[in-house]
Amino acid sequence: MISQRAQNLQPSATLKVTGRAKELKREGKSIVSLSAGEPDFKTPKYICDAAIRAINEGQHGYTMNPGTPELREAIVAKLKRDNGFDYDPSQIICSNGAKQSVGFALLATVNKGDEVIIPAPYWVSYPEMVRLAEGTSVIVRTSFDNNFRLTPEQLEEAITDKTRALILCSPSNPTGSCYSKEDMEGLAEVLRKYPDVMVLSDEIYEYIVFEGEHVSILNVAPDLKDRVIIVNGFSKGFAMTGWRLGYLAAHPDVVKAVSKIQSQETSAPSSISQAAGLAAYTNDLSEVHSMRDEFKKRRDFMVESLNAIEGVSCFTPGGAFYVFPDISSYFGSKKPDGSIIETSTDLCLFLLDEFGLACVPGDAFGEPNGLRMSYAASITDLEEAMNRFEKGLANLG
């Protein structure tokens, strides 16, 4: 009854932990959850007001498949204003979130057996989306010592004559790591040698960068523009996860192919969300910056607290709202019931079941020595989370 395709797919590991945490909460247990991948802020009022206006003014119908001309023009203006990129509205296609843009971009460009290079730790959906497109993920494990950035040498080593694409995510989910200009230049240098390799650049955390400017591969290598697909959206920077609005910018051939898939699978995103997105991109970014500044305070608190715990080490991430500490020194330690912590998943389940703290095991992201904590939570919750984390680890022998 169920297709091989669906059977082969793994459910999202982050949703699995969030689900279990919610279940325990419903049972009345006190749970602090650092597992969610969404801002704890509300969408700014001027954006909500634009959506309400769209409803009251009767913007109730289907829009053009790639999105309204107004929104696509605003995206073009934003890409110029914030990133220095030159695109035409015909090179933009809006979607029900960056997730859909990544998925459709892969469906539009990857053939059966094509290889897609994914640096680990990776966002959980990338390998599964590659699988859905019948491609083969080539996972390249990056190192804690290099703040989880792919090096040019690692990229060169991973490329074969079957390589179709490289997926880059900066700032990164799950590590918060950001590539510098020099990092990107090094990767671009390698990519220039392989003209058939595309880059899917997921820039969804662009507005949550704490030091300096967000750097895209296109900033350092505009010569690669024809084979770069920029994916972005409104979920993270504007606290709009529920509105489901994202987009991609790419070569016209890619946009046409994605548009064809979208026209048969989903059509355009909601007209109301598009009106909201238009307001987001045509107003100043002061509220976005306030949210970013708040995330920075929390990041500093988390990094300092984690590094003060025996056996835990955490680099200072440059963006997003995640920390990804190395907790591998606890592997092999004993729980009070005598059983052994062997993996990051064991540790996360122990922390959740015994101390009511929900984090996501690094195993889910292809990095078994770490775990992901989201600090999209109030400082009070983060303080409580760190107390529980420290207590939990102290209970291991």
Ligand SMILES: Cc1ncc(COP(=O)(O)O)c(C=O)c1O
């Ligand atoms: C790296 C990354 N890309 C894409 C997405 C999807 O964003 P959207 O809500 O726009 O679909 C997420 C959301 O968690 C993400 O972390």
